[in-house]
Amino acid sequence: MNDPHSGPTNLAMDSANVAVQAEAIHGPVSVYQVESAPSPQQTFNVGLNALHGGMAPEAREHIRDAVVLGRYINGRSCFYLLLALLSGRTLQQVPPGEIAMLRCMHGAIKDDDEWADAIKLVDHLLTSRPTEDGAADLEQELQKLTNEQRNDVLQHMEMFLDSSAEDALWTRAFEAARSDRYAENREGRAWKFFQPEPIGARVQPADPVLIGLGTWTGATVTTALALATVGFIGLTAWQHTGMAAASALLALAAGCYASVRSGAEWRCRKERRQAKDREYGRPPATTARGDGFASKIDHQFNHYSARYTPPGADKARWLSETAGVRRALRDEVVTIYREKTVNAKQVAWLTRYLVADVARRWQAGKLRDYRKELRAPLPIRLMCVLAALAAAAAGAFLIWSGAHISPLIVSLSALAAVASVWFAARAWVRIAAEYERHFADKAEKQGLLADRQAAFSRWKRKLADRPDDLEMARWLECDRKAVMEQATALYRLKRQDVLAHAFIEAPATPSYDRARVEKGPWRYSKYKILLFLLTKDGVRQLTVHLDFQKATFRSRARTNYRYDAFTSVQVAETDSGENVFELTLTNGDPIKVKMTDPPTDVTKNEDKGPQGASQVTLGTAGIWNALHILEGVAAEGQEWIAFERQREKVPLAEVSKAVNAIFA
Known part of the structure; x- marks a missing residue:
């Protein structure tokens, strides 16, 4: 079962018949919406909410507009612009034009700024890769940060915590996730997010006087x-x-x-x-x-x-x-x-x-x-x-x-x-x-x-204490950390053994509730989470079914395959409007997971942007980063990891130079 040399085994073939049990679209909600004539600070706040909600592309757009166009430049905006550029993707996925945005903040931050230490830690996490020294220095730098800064670094710099120096940071992240998974009475409130806004009370009117x-x-x-x-x-x-x-x-x-x-x-x-x-x-x-x-x-x-x-x-x-x-x-x-x-x-x-x-x-x-x-x-x-x-x-x-x-x-x-x-x-x-x-x-x-x-x-x-989308995103992020902790424990891997990793989050079968705020992603009551761990011996895949409302994992499946077992990977849209992730292996049936649902009567009547919602949901589900990694492995095999490290040298140097230029 866990033999790294075994052939591929498909354990994810239950995606063909997914039924939506119920759905709700909450609105109007101002979390992710910009006013008609917003100030740069208002635009920044919308972008920050999008970042906390797991919508990095939308966060980059709004924070960029606030900082670059609106000249809303301070330590906080610089820190979150940097996180937005890096969140959920590798350096290879960061376009040069976005790195150039950092240069517009040249000399904007002083060393005594309260956000300076957080920005320097981001740079340290980038430039410390892949050495195995400096764990104590990183821990000291982390201690200087506020809880908000520390949590955001651990969440959005996840792709760059992949050396032995960051083992302590992952341990800290796992500890925080264990407590935060149940914070704010999740079990008593999470189900309310999936309840639509109720229609007011009505009665059938009394029959009129009927006299012929x-x-x-x-x-x-x-x-x-x-x-x-x-x-x-x-x-x-x-x-x-x-x-x-x-x-x-x-x-x-x-x-x-x-x-x-x-x-x-x-x-x-x-x-x-x-x-x-x-x-x-x-x-x-x-x-x-x-x-x-x-x-x-x-x-x-x-x-x-x-x-x-x-x-x-x-x-x-x-x-x-x-x-x-x-x-x-x-x-x-x-x-x-x-x-x-x-x-x-x-x-x-x-x-x-x-x-x-x-x-x-x-x-x-x-x-x-x-x-x-x-x-x-x-x-x-x-x-x-x-x-x-x-x-x-x-x-x-x-x-x-x-x-x-x-x-x-x-x-x-x-x-x-x-x-x-x-x-x-x-x-x-x-x-x-x-x-x-x-x-x-x-x-x-x-x-x-x-x-x-x-x-x-x-x-x-x-329903008055219904959780907002940011709380839902935070709980889901904690669940992802819990899955990562389970995977490293099951496969007995240290953090430095994981050369790269990718998550995919999809609605779980056979039925589930779903809901979203306007301009936000779909959130599901039941998730199917796939975690791919790239190690020197091959790919470790852990598939878990998450009951989001109860914060419990219902089932777990482990799959291993070699790097040369990959044939192709894609996300295809069906005629009905579904988006399906498909990973084809040399042996066995393809691994298919339905990522989004086709439009329904509710979305057609109430949703102002059902297609945009599907794209936003795909982004928060981690599919683009997973595609980047899995497509690279399918094309280059195990050598992709070394080639990726080599390709990252130029953007890494550019990002580090731009970050250092921020300080006056």
Whole structure:
């Protein structure tokens, strides 16, 4: 397995099917953005953030603009311009034009400047290669630096810490990484970076008042007929009983009103209860197919329904008895949030709250409490019945009194009056019940909205300490140091045994979350990290799977191959927009690792520069330095290392001369 003379073995063939579980684009965020008319200092600060975020090309651009064009020259800007030029690449990769930038700062720094020691240490690290003396001097120089300067030197001068004199520096870097990997409550906060900005609380509006023209017409006609016939009977009865007829007429009117009013509430409650019974009794929904918004909401409800199964409950019973209500809630979420710009992950907080609320009510036996709440109280039902009886009695008295004056006409009018009052009462009960339903639904929706807004506020407070991109970059840098420490321990290598090294960071399969700030690289919840160590005996490759949120390494694979085993190395873009790293060996299958994902619905809708994001991500993943080293080995074999050292002599002398010229 570890025989340096063994043939190549491919252990990285799991990149063909990588699924993005969720993604978020945070913005607007000013970390990597320059204002419309920035000052040189503002431009420098954006470049410094880019450097700390692992985006060396962007850092070089902004810091160069601030220093060279904006003449923002001081010890701090000179130090970080120097680090930006060297970060993540060898001297061979530094163009002569960029080295010339350092000359524009000729005589800008005095020896007593607080950044002078840091700049001199960078020069010492360059010029000490590849001698094995001076470890004590480097340690003393390092002690003079502040924590900020020391950490930045150890991070961005990593490519130049490759001699025995720097073993102490690597040990220091490993020690710092071990503690900083878990700093700032990483395990409690890192997952929040991958949560998109949530969409605010919404509810489905109450259905409008739905009364057809026929109902209004029928109510109007029958009411007019009822008033005419009852009025005629009342006038005729007045001739016989006088004030008694007037009292009966008033009783009839009051009884009809009270009966209609209480009957409307009775009917409203009954219909709302029946509607909820139908809603809660619906069969389970069929999961939507595809990868659309509805399908993702289905998956959320299924996931949280399983996750929030009440403790000790029978899962099958819980899912069966709540299928209807969960389906109704699922349909509501799909309806009110189904917009082109809404990512399903942005409403996951609501899905989680709704399912948890159903579980709480089901466990407490309150899921069907609406049946008790919507049952018409006994006083309402008694009022409806008694009022109707009173109206009927008053009407009968009027008919009896009127019949004494004109029996035939009053009898015919009574038939018309009874029919018209009956149909008018039914129509007005329906109309009043519909208005009652509308107002009751509005009140219910307002209560639901208030509860959801409270849940939304709780979720926003939970995300308030979301880590920024610079923290994510620092944690990932510590993880890289941890991988390097593991590799040197596994292969029992000293630092001087490693002639060169390269990292590649890619999203890990089978699923992962990803997120980025505007103009920043994609950060992943799970990484696949490949470390290539070039030694005199061949190449040592260590592949680890990193759970970034928990800061744990899930698996580890070791691979060895000779220098002459390399055939080719490349990063190719597929038709779908993926970027795939491919290392071809003389024997065995190619090593393929997917570096970036193709554009998705979220990136198409929300991302202002998806292609730029892929390039930035490739840069922070270390791919360009890895390509430089591996392409050199593929072309020149083991001799590449010696040739590289020879080729570096000229740029090394130029950089050292330019650095020394900085001091007045």
